[in-house]
Amino acid sequence: MKISGAEILIECLKKEGVKHIFGYPGGVVLNIFDTLYDEKDVELILARHEQGAIHAADGYARVSGKVGVAIVTSGPGATNTVTGIATASMDSIPLVVFSGQVPTMLIGNDAFQEADIVGITRPCTKHNYLVKDIKDLAKTVREAFHIASTGRPGPVLIDLPKDVTAGMADFKWPAEVKLRSYNPTYQGNKWMIKQAAQMIAKAKKPVIMAGGGVILSGASKELKGLAETARIPVTMTLMGLGGFPGTHKLSLGMLGMHGTYYANKSVQDSDLLIGIGVRFDDRVTGKTSAFAPDAKIIHIDIDPTSIRKNVRVDLPVVGDVKNVLKDMIKAVKEQKAQWDAVRSAWLKQIDYWKDEKPLSYNLNKKIIKPEFVVEKIYEVSKGEAIICTEVGQNQMWAAQFYKYDKPRQLLTSGGLGTMGYGFPAAIGAQIACPGKLVFDIAGDGSIQMNIQELATAVINKLPVKVAILNNGYLGMVRQWQELFFRERYSHTKLDVIPDFVKVAEAYGAVGLRAEKPDEVVPVLREALKIKDKPVFMDFVVDWKEKVFPMVPAGAAIDEMIFEEEEKRSEKKLKAVK
Amino acid sequence: MRHTISILVENKFGVLSRVSGLFSGRGFNIESLSVGETIDPAISLMTIVTSGDDRIVEQITKQLNKLIDIIKVVDYMEVDHVEREMVLIKVAPKKNDKTEFLKLAEIFRGRIVDSGTTTFTVEITGDEKKIDAFIELIKPFGIKEFVRTGKVAIAREGVKKPK
Numbered sequence: 001m002k003i004s005g006a007e008i009l010i011e012c013l014k015k016e017g018v019k020h021i022f023g024y025p026g027g028v029v030l031n032i033f034d035t036l037y038d039e040k041d042v043e044l045i046l047a048r049h050e051q052g053a054i055h056a057a058d059g060y061a062r063v064s065g066k067v068g069v070a071i072v073t074s075g076p077g078a079t080n081t082v083t084g085i086a087t088a089s090m091d092s093i094p095l096v097v098f099s100g101q102v103p104t105m106l107i108g109n110d111a112f113q114e115a116d117i118v119g120i121t122r123p124c125t126k127h128n129y130l131v132k133d134i135k136d137l138a139k140t141v142r143e144a145f146h147i148a149s150t151g152r153p154g155p156v157l158i159d160l161p162k163d164v165t166a167g168m169a170d171f172k173w174p175a176e177v178k179l180r181s182y183n184p185t186y187q188g189n190k191w192m193i194k195q196a197a198q199m200i201a202k203a204k205k206p207v208i209m210a211g212g213g214v215i216l217s218g219a220s221k222e223l224k225g226l227a228e229t230a231r232i233p234v235t236m237t238l239m240g241l242g243g244f245p246g247t248h249k250l251s252l253g254m255l256g257m258h259g260t261y262y263a264n265k266s267v268q269d270s271d272l273l274i275g276i277g278v279r280f281d282d283r284v285t286g287k288t289s290a291f292a293p294d295a296k297i298i299h300i301d302i303d304p305t306s307i308r309k310n311v312r313v314d315l316p317v318v319g320d321v322k323n324v325l326k327d328m329i330k331a332v333k334e335q336k337a338q339w340d341a342v343r344s345a346w347l348k349q350i351d352y353w354k355d356e357k358p359l360s361y362n363l364n365k366k367i368i369k370p371e372f373v374v375e376k377i378y379e380v381s382k383g384e385a386i387i388c389t390e391v392g393q394n395q396m397w398a399a400q401f402y403k404y405d406k407p408r409q410l411l412t413s414g415g416l417g418t419m420g421y422g423f424p425a426a427i428g429a430q431i432a433c434p435g436k437l438v439f440d441i442a443g444d445g446s447i448q449m450n451i452q453e454l455a456t457a458v459i460n461k462l463p464v465k466v467a468i469l470n471n472g473y474l475g476m477v478r479q480w481q482e483l484f485f486r487e488r489y490s491h492t493k494l495d496v497i498p499d500f501v502k503v504a505e506a507y508g509a510v511g512l513r514a515e516k517p518d519e520v521v522p523v524l525r526e527a528l529k530i531k532d533k534p535v536f537m538d539f540v541v542d543w544k545e546k547v548f549p550m551v552p553a554g555a556a557i558d559e560m561i562f563e564e565e566e567k568r569s570e571k572k573l574k575a576v577k
Numbered sequence: 578m579r580h581t582i583s584i585l586v587e588n589k590f591g592v593l594s595r596v597s598g599l600f601s602g603r604g605f606n607i608e609s610l611s612v613g614e615t616i617d618p619a620i621s622l623m624t625i626v627t628s629g630d631d632r633i634v635e636q637i638t639k640q641l642n643k644l645i646d647i648i649k650v651v652d653y654m655e656v657d658h659v660e661r662e663m664v665l666i667k668v669a670p671k672k673n674d675k676t677e678f679l680k681l682a683e684i685f686r687g688r689i690v691d692s693g694t695t696t697f698t699v700e701i702t703g704d705e706k707k708i709d710a711f712i713e714l715i716k717p718f719g720i721k722e723f724v725r726t727g728k729v730a731i732a733r734e735g736v737k738k739p740k
């Protein structure tokens with residue numbers, strides 16, 4: 001029986017087990033939206049901006065581990081997705097994005113609302129397609145889900161000309177995906193793994209550096225196994241937070257530009273660095289030539305291009321992190337070392353660093369410190385919330401002062417650093433996990449980038465908690481201006497900031513405000529009571545607060561700047577080594 | 578260091594731009610590029626000459642392999658191989674120089690593929706050195722037009738290709 005291309009598309013989504021898609025309609029996708037009108041099994045969540053739809057699909061994917069799906073119209077609808085797709089691409093998040101396209105006959109004619117979205121998204125997708133023939137539709141969708149979710153995951157875009165979704169054909173779901181040119185390596189080389197185990201046994205000062213790959217691969221258990229077996233301390237990249245319990249004795253927290261003193265110290269002093277599912281981003285390595293100068297580097301990753309891209313590697317292991325770690329734990333156990341004895345000096349040194357300079361801030365009785373808000377969110381949520389972040393200081397404080405014990409607990413735009421990511425991502429996360437407590441830790445600048453999604457949250461009765469750390473500035477940029485541009489605050493003061501309480505109320509959401517430290521917890525408690533609406537919490541915080549420690553751009557990661565003890569007034573901050 | 582890299586790709590629309598976009602997007606350079614169908618019309622072969630240190634060329638081959646439509650990548654630096662390119666040169670020698678020009682072309686096994694009242698077009702095939710040498714010798718005769726293909730390469734028999 002022949003059915004329409006739009007119906008074929010929806011049948012494909014059902015075969016892939018898709019329950020929710022995020023989208024926004026328009027002329028050339030009318031057929032698809034018409035099909036969705038009667039659809040019971042696949043629910044479309046209407047965003048209020050295509051960027052919001054993609055970030056929501058991304059948040060959905062990050063918390064659930066499933067492929068996030070979005071559908072938008074041609075031209076401006078499609079171009080509005082680009083930031084969201086690039087965000088997902090940089091963080092290796094599996095998405096399948098359907099964009100409408102003008103009819104095949106008109107492609108290339110500069111038709112109304114035509115954009116070459118396949119060309120535009122080529123560098124920020126894992127792969128993309130233009131379906132020219134309805135006969136290829138089901139096969140293409142099947143391939144797209146396969147590519148998005150396997151190997152190193154990533155976004156895939158499928159461009160659907162109007163005549164393809166309007167046409168009629170038989171629905172044939174391909175039994176399997178055959179791609180001769182796509183064969184990710186899942187098993188690590190056994191010989192290499194054995195070498196790695198020997199290096200681990202020989203090392204006096206090893207450190208594990210875990211990244212987003214641990215979370216994508218579902219390898220937290222194995223990571224913990226390896227760390228505990230061989231008594232190796234673990235630091236995490238921003239993307240890796242939650243991959244290893246933040247409250248674990250062996251956790252060093254985050255490393256890099258705003259990493260902990262002890263994480264950066266440990267990495268720089270290590271004699272063996274084991275990078276697991278990381279890509280050695282410059283925010284993590286600082287000056288690469290001075291990065292972990294005395295360490296041999298073992299690098300485990302599923303993507304061979306990550307290896308030796310940014311730093312030298314002594315022993316590469318290409319494979320799925322989970323599989324490699326399983327094998328590595330076995331190989332390490334065969335080493336039969338007296339791990340506790342071997343490591344005691346190193347772990348003692350690390351404890352010393354932890355005591356010497358823990359993460360800290362100057363508590364104040366009169367003015368709310370943003371770090372205090374994050375700590376209180378940690379307390380009221382008992383460490384169990386899903387935390388989304390925007391970008392800037394808010395993101396770094398969320399990374400530093402909330403302890404993530406579980407994978408898929410922190411959703412943040414690590415690679416692209418997209419302001420406006422957190423709120424729609426929180427919406428996607430809440431849809432994937434209706435019973436969970438979901439926060440967006442936001443800045444007053446970032447939240448305005450996708451504030452229209454309040455409508456999406458209200459209409460879907462999503463109790464997303466948005467904690468705005470309102471410092472009146474594009475704070476992170478202001479921080480750089482203060483430290484490196486002689487306090488010349490060029491265009492970083494947000495002179496007009498809307499009354500977030502009223503904005504929330506105008507959308508039918510709840511707005512709360514705290515202006516003094518003792519109002520913070522009551523506001524949070526009040527917010528937690530609300531179960532059927534989003535809440536904006538406007539925390540009026542100290543605008544002068546900066547994120548520390550900080551490694552200046554281009555410096556080695558142990559060249560950190562720290563917060564001065566109170567009475568910072570107008571004094572210049574000095575670098576402390 | 579210069580590398581000749583051959584790339585087997587799915588003969589699909591957009592593949593060339595995936596490859597060229599990868600080079601431009603990541604700041605790799607392309608010195609020459611040639612593309613053609615293979616015996617199997619579903620597969621095309623691209624030959625790219627590029628340059629960079631070991632780390633860069635390693636990235637280039639890995640990034641190429643990562644593209645979904647790419648089936649196989651061979652860096653001929655690691656393989657004993659034969660390389661060829663071809664030029665067509667239109668020359669307008671003076672009357673007295675004609676014989677000398679034709680002799681030179683013959684020495685280089687050139688073929689005259691077109692001749693007019695004042696011009697000859699000669700075709701030369703060979704490796705880069707031979708072609709460069711010929712061009713140098715021919716220059717004084719007055720080159721009117723000049724086209725050069727990209728390089729193509731093939732492994733010598735019995736030499737194992739690296740994976």
Ligand SMILES: Cc1ncc(C[n+]2csc(CCOP(=O)(O)OP(=O)(O)O)c2C)c(N)n1
Binds near residue numbers: 391393420447
């Ligand atoms: C879309 C986008 N534009 C610009 C930037 C550059 N940028 C990084 S942090 C930042 C300031 C963010 O301000 P706010 O959301 O108020 O957060 P704060 O740093 O004050 O916590 C800016 C402009 C960015 N990351 N993303």
Ligand SMILES: [Mg+2]
Binds near residue numbers: 444
């Ligand atoms: Mg701000």
